[in-house]
Amino acid sequence: MALMITDECINxxxxxxxxxxxxxxxxxxxxxxxxxxxxxxxxxxxxPQCAMLCPVACIPVNPAHVETRETLMQKYVRLTQTAA
Structure with missing residues (x-):
């Protein structure tokens, strides 16, 4: 699951x-x-650090991008390999 920031964001x-x-x-x-x-x-x-720190709690799960923990780990591996 990817997260999303709603329009309640105060920047x-x-x-x-x-x-x-x-x-x-x-x-x-x-x-x-x-x-x-x-x-x-x-x-x-x-x-998720962003959701933990958000003072207005405007960072929910994005229902359009539901992913399992395994899928998120695979994405993490892919992202860290390309960053190296």
């Missing part, structure tokens, strides 16, 4: 630097998460 800049996969960037109006890079921090942390 506080807390989430972007905490994303180990660099999946978060500023969109036209508020931050957004690139689903192909989001592993919900699987492989890096026990919990």
């Amino acid at each position: 506080c800049d807390v989430c972007e630097p905490e994303c180990p996969n660099h999946a978060i960037s500023m969109g036209e109006e508020y931050y957004q998460i690139e689903p192909s890079k989001c592993t919900e921090c699987v492989g890096h942390f026990d919990e």
Whole structure:
């Protein structure tokens, strides 16, 4: 499952630097998460850092990108191999 940032985002800049996969960037109006890079921090942390730190709790699971923990781990491996 990739996460998503809703329009309740207040652009506080807390989430972007905490994303180990660099999946978060500023969109036209508020931050957004690139689903192909989001592993919900699987492989890096026990919990998604962006959702843990978000002061307005606007980072739910994206229903359009449901993935198993195994799939997220495979994505993590793929992303870290290409970054090396």
